[in-house]
Amino acid sequence: MVSSLLVDALARPSVLLQDLANVPDDAQDLPARVSKYFGDIFASDDAFNEITQLGLETPPESLTPRSLVRFDAMVQDTACSPEIYLSKRSSGECGGWGLNEHDATDDDPSPVDYNLLRECNVIWAVSIPGQSPWSSSQGDLGVAPSTTPAPSPLSHKYPLPSTAHLGVQIKIYDSTLAEPIRTTDLYSFVGILTSDPWHTSSETVTLVPTIHVLFARQIASTIVPRAFPASFESPVREVREHLISWVADEALAGDKLAAEWVLLAVMSKVQSRAPPILPLSLNLTGFGPSTASNPKLTHVLSQLVPMLAVLPLSLNVVNSTTFVPESKDEDLHSGWLQLPKGSLCIVSEVSMDEGTVSQKGVYNLRTIQDTMSNQTLDYVFPFSQFSFETDISFLVLSAGKKSPFFRTQLQVPLRGSTDTGLYAPDASLIRLPSPETLSEYRNLIGGGKIANITLEESTAKFIQDDFVKERQAASSKNAGKTGDVVTSDDLIIRMMVAKLLAASYHRPEVTREIWEEAKALDERRKARLD
Known part of the structure; x- marks a missing residue:
């Protein structure tokens, strides 16, 4: 009543x-x-x-x-x-x-x-x-x-x-x-x-x-209220596997490895400022240039995440538009990167053509890199500028073998032909699953986004010992020649991947099994780079 x-x-x-x-x-x-x-x-x-x-x-x-x-x-x-x-x-x-x-x-x-x-x-x-x-x-x-x-x-x-x-x-x-x-x-x-x-x-x-x-x-950064761990009609592993397959088939020409890394990247978030544990940035390469259509991945991800901004890089956008908020006549003008915490920003380089990048363009590109690396954004005022904290996940789409502008923590080359299956003029060409299935996909991603994953002391000791062995093996393999060196940064990134993997399974803690799966996933990614 x-x-x-x-x-x-x-x-x-x-x-x-x-x-x-x-x-x-x-x-x-x-x-x-x-x-x-x-x-x-x-x-x-x-x-x-x-x-x-x-x-x-x-x-x-x-x-x-x-x-x-x-x-x-x-x-x-x-x-x-x-x-x-x-x-x-x-x-x-x-x-x-x-x-x-x-x-x-x-x-x-x-x-x-x-x-x-x-x-x-x-x-x-x-x-x-x-x-x-x-x-x-x-x-x-x-x-x-x-x-x-x-x-x-x-x-x-x-x-x-x-x-x-x-x-x-x-x-x-x-x-x-x-x-x-x-x-x-x-x-x-x-x-x-x-x-x-x-x-x-x-x-x-x-x-x-x-x-x-x-x-x-x-309003929460997930827009729609989410829970972790969430309950699903089907086993969560099954939901996760179907989600990866759908993203791969509809947006990435069937590449499931790339789709799995995309899933982890979109769930990434700021976990800590001190020490800095920031969202993992991902570069998908090998899209091939396109000026007529948008990558299908932007249409697919817009069905899964509540806030998605596409930054379509071109010479005109880089040289002529504003990327940071700037005060003019005591009125704050916005910029491409003034986005809410919890947003996913897809930086698409696929339409970037040849030409000269102006001084403003160089500043804009550097701003993207700084925001990606530090999760802060400068607000520019007439006689000063201030940095404000952000929490934005970045996904860079590149036409070539690597991004010419940005350094990301992770890079995944797409498998197979890039000439077909990656672009569509609009979302109408995307085949959607049933509303119930789509809702479960959104619950999985949204719940994983708010997860607080823990690590038991015994598991932490196992991971530390395992990493030391891997580092010693890499040193022996590369003795007397130039080769990849395993560093503490590798451990930090892999640890973040393991936590994201646990979140994607809606598991509240990293286990030895999840650590081994994270290692295997990362090794498959590195094999493609080689």
């Missing part, structure tokens, strides 16, 4: 807000009470899902002003100037949350009571970059909007150029809610929809969609 309070909150949020403000209490505490009050009303998932969701299918212009809306978004800019508002109007009614927009007493010559002035935080948020349609409640079937969406204002604040999206000004009145918010964080902002001015230092004023936040929920 739907409560009348829920119905009123959905239909008349401004009235409930005013009623709450009329309850005698410390006015300074009103924003916190508003957050709790509306958060409690929509605490259940069923109630929360009743809120109209802004998206390309339901743009702001299609809704009545002061509607209650929800916007699932990435925080793009937190450096906007805060706004001062009058917490109580001359009529005695509540101010803030856009309630005083059309106040007839604005021209009242009576002096302002400065004790009633409050500050609200202003940020800019955008549609989640690279969000796969299946992970959005508006796009379970991947259906495009019935009409062409209006261009989003301030499109320079979205990281993926020429991509349809929404940009919304967010006004937050509860300081405790605003304080922890950082750039690239994912949030569901729930509030009252209006159209307010956006001010810049150039004194240009643009009317933009604005949400006056009543409460907010942080």
Whole structure:
């Protein structure tokens, strides 16, 4: 049974807000009470899902002003100037949350009571970059909007150029809610929809969609809630094997070894900053050049991961577009790499043609390498720049035998002919498994992404001894000649592979068997390189 309070909150949020403000209490505490009050009303998932969701299918212009809306978004800019508002109007009614927009007493010559002035935080948020349609409640079937969406204002604040999206000004009145918010964080902002001015230092004023936040929920990097270990209808090894086969057959011309490495790479994440245990970067080589179609792998992976951004390298993209966020006239412009934590970034070199890379292009390529290697991204300001932590998995697709631009931790050459089976103009040519099977694939990857894999002391001792033996054997083999040297870096990478392997089986710890399997997998990869 739907409560009348829920119905009123959905239909008349401004009235409930005013009623709450009329309850005698410390006015300074009103924003916190508003957050709790509306958060409690929509605490259940069923109630929360009743809120109209802004998206390309339901743009702001299609809704009545002061509607209650929800916007699932990435925080793009937190450096906007805060706004001062009058917490109580001359009529005695509540101010803030856009309630005083059309106040007839604005021209009242009576002096302002400065004790009633409050500050609200202003940020800019955008549609989640690279969000796969299946992970959005508006796009379970991947259906495009019935009409062409209006261009989003301030499109320079979205990281993926020429991509349809929404940009919304967010006004937050509860300081405790605003304080922890950082750039690239994912949030569901729930509030009252209006159209307010956006001010810049150039004194240009643009009317933009604005949400006056009543409460907010942080969104996990998996978008869809996941569990580890997860339960499956079939044995997890069977699900895993079928997933690898599907990726291989649909995207990699049947190459199961490459598909298995792709599976491990997309589950990779930042495990530790000190010491640095960062996502494993993977370079798939031998795609062959293509300017007409996209690699099938981008279409296949978009069905499996919730956030996938494709960076299609070309001379024009490298030399002319922006890869890092940059502040211009006190307005933070976005760049290709301003992506949420948990994203997969496919850097495709297959369309790169011959020509001169400009100084800006060299900087852009170096930025990709630095982000890949260090998992930090510079934000550039007029007289300084700051590094912010990222957590992005990188997959580099190369036409030749190796990437001419990037150094990745792992390289896998594709097997067989690269002339057919690797490219498709769109996702319609991809054969999908049943919805139930696809759901299990997503559960396996999403659960593995959040796994915290442990290592028992006895297993750690076994691995250490095994590595020492391998190192001694390699030294004996290469005595008196130049050869591959086994280093501590090899142990670190193989240990990361073993943990990813355990995660892909939804096993909570690395066992001796998994370590041996990781070694065998890595040896098969190295055999191809030889």
